[in-house]
Amino acid sequence: MFKEALQEVVDGTEGAFAALLMGYDGIPLEQYVREDRPMNVENLGIEYTMVLKSVMNAARNLGSGSTNEVAIRAERLTTVIRLLNDEFFLAVALSPNGNSGKARYLMRVRAGSLREALE
Amino acid sequence: MFKEALQEVVDGTEGAFAALLMGYDGIPLEQYVREDRPMNVENLGIEYTMVLKSVMNAARNLGSGSTNEVAIRAERLTTVIRLLNDEFFLAVALSPNGNSGKARYLMRVRAGSLREALE
16 A cells, blocks of 8 residues: 555656655665656665754754654755654655645645554 | 845745744844744754755755755744755744745745845
8 A cells, every 4th residue: 555655646746756655764665666767765765864853853952843744955856755653754756846735735645544554 | 135035035924923044054144033923033043954954965965956945844833944055044934824835935036136145
């Protein structure tokens, strides 16, 4: 079911090319990469585990509650990350002009069932 | 001119309550906080300098080009950050149901003139 969820998010989002379900320890659980746009999505996840740790640390220090989502727009890559629970996050990689709003929406509506399946 | 730009972004965005122009060294250059919603926006900036450092590090390792924008949605606070140049960033704090798309737009259109003024 994980693979299907990842594929639905990627295929349903204009400009998305990969999705990854990963633990904050950098160990991937599942991934989906569009065949016409190969990329090492595990490397992406591993780099972003460091970012998420600093984000969660900041949220703790600021008392802003649990972090739900992080979006990072770089020159050649947009990444939207949904924090699912204390162990896992879902990341989607898009081209800079991809529809990140659609990715966010699809990730949000699937978060509940992914969270249930992860417990 | 910095104060005016920060105020324009905050007052023009539904749900925004503070903006900050800060160096990556954590030293604030200017800030604007809505009187009816006081907050320590400097603390926010200092916490996020750590996040931005890890984001820029990830971007470098991934070869995804320079980072333009980072958005972090926590339970009680949304923060949108626009990286202006190698020294300074602009951060806007919003309530979770604030219009982050409007904040992003206003920050983007002001980025050029802020960048020029910072040189």
